[in-house]
Amino acid sequence: MTAEERIEQVIAFAKKKRDIALVENPDYAARLKYRWQHTLRVVQYGKKLAKREGANAEIVIVACLLHDIAKLSDRSRNVEHGRIGAKMARPFLQELGYAETDVENICYAIASHVDGKADFEHPLTIEAQVVSDADKIDRLSSYRMMLALGKFADSEYESFIAKTKKRLSKSQKASKEWRVQTKSGKEVFQQQISAQVLFLERLIADHEMTLSMEF
Ligand SMILES: [Fe+2]
Ligand SMILES: [Fe+2]
Incomplete structure (x- = not known):
C-alpha cells in the first residue's frame, strides 16, 4: 500500500x-x-x-x-x-x-x-x-473565533462586546501560556495570535469610539 x-x-x-x-x-x-x-x-x-x-x-x-x-x-x-x-x-x-x-x-x-x-x-x-502545535494554531483561527463569539442582533451588541473582551483576554493568556514547541510552530502561532488580538482589539475600539461620539 x-x-x-x-x-x-x-x-x-x-x-x-x-x-x-x-x-x-x-x-x-x-x-x-x-x-x-x-x-x-x-x-x-x-x-x-x-x-x-x-x-x-x-x-x-x-x-x-x-x-x-x-x-x-x-x-x-x-x-x-x-x-x-x-x-x-x-x-x-x-x-x-x-x-x-x-x-x-x-x-x-x-x-x-x-x-x-x-x-x-x-x-x-x-x-x-x-x-x-498545528492543533493550537487552528484553535485561534478567525473562523473559530467567530463561532466562539456567535451571531448577534443589534440589540445584543453590548453582550457581544462583553464576549469579545473575554475572548481577548483568553487569547492574550494563550499567547503567554500555551506551550508551542517547534520553531515554525511558534512563528505561525505568533502570526495567528497577533492577527487575532488585533482583530479583537479593533472590535472593542470601534465600540468604544461609537460610545464616545457626541453630537
Ligand atoms: Fe484535541
Ligand atoms: Fe483538535
Whole structure:
C-alpha cells in the first residue's frame, strides 16, 4: 500500500466514526461537522510545519487526522480525549500495516496533543510536537473565533462586546501560556495570535469610539 492509500484509509476510518456518532446523536450534527473541518485544517497546518521541521509527513498527517478521533466519535470531550483517541486508533493502525514504531509515534502524538502527557512511555518526537502545535494554531483561527463569539442582533451588541473582551483576554493568556514547541510552530502561532488580538482589539475600539461620539 502506498502512503496515499494508507492516508485514504485513515480518512475513511475517521469519517466512519463521525457518521456512527451522527446516527447515534443527530443533534450533534453541527458539532461533528465543526470537528471534522477543524481536523482537516489541522492536517493543512501539520503538513506545513512538518515540511519546515523535517518531520515525517505521513506520520504527521495520519496523527492530525486522528488527533481528535475521540471527539469526532463523541467518545470523550474532556482533557482525556487524546489518550482515549490513541487507544481507539492503535488497533486500526496495526491492522493497516504500520510498523510498531510508527504506530507508537502516531499514538503518542494523539495521546499527548492536549497537554503533553501520554499514559504510556514514549520519547517526545518532532511529529508529536508538530501535531500539537498545528492543533493550537487552528484553535485561534478567525473562523473559530467567530463561532466562539456567535451571531448577534443589534440589540445584543453590548453582550457581544462583553464576549469579545473575554475572548481577548483568553487569547492574550494563550499567547503567554500555551506551550508551542517547534520553531515554525511558534512563528505561525505568533502570526495567528497577533492577527487575532488585533482583530479583537479593533472590535472593542470601534465600540468604544461609537460610545464616545457626541453630537
Ligand atoms: Fe484535541
Ligand atoms: Fe483538535
